[in-house]
Amino acid sequence: MSAKRVLIAEDSSVIQNLARKILEFQNYDITSVKNGEQVMQILDKEDFHILLLDINMPVMDGMECVKQVRALPNKTKAEVPIVAITGNAKNYTEEEFKTAGFSDVLVKPLNFDRLVEVVNQLTDK
Secondary structure (H helix, E strand, O other), X not given: OOOOEEEEEOOOHHHHHHHHHHHHHOOOEEEEXXXXXXXXXXXXXXXXXXXXXXXXXXXOOHHHHHHHHHOOOOHHHXXXXXXXXXXXXXXXXXXXXXXXXXXXXXXXXXXXXXXXXXXHHHOOO
C-alpha cells in the first residue's frame, strides 16, 4: 500500500521541517507549501489524505483556505480531513474552527505525539 499523503501549509520552515521529519518517520508522504493559495493550486492537481494548515500565513491564511477547500466541487477533495495549526488559539474558539471546517486543532508549540495521533486518527492509519 502506498504511503498516505499529507499536505503541510506552514510559513515557518522550522515547524514545517519538524512536522515533516516526524511524519516521514511514521511513513507518511509529505508535501509542504507556504500559504493557502499554494494549497489551492496543488489541490487542483493532486489528492491528499489530510491537510495541516497554519492559521497565520501570508497571502491566504488557514481560515480562508479551509473554507475554499470545503467549497470545492470535487467531493473527495472537499471532504479531506483538515487540521488547524495555531500559535494563538485565543483568537478563535474551538467552535469557530469547527464551523470553518477544520476536523481538529493543534496548538503551537506543537506536541509531536499529539500531531502523530491526530494524523493517524484522521487518516485512519
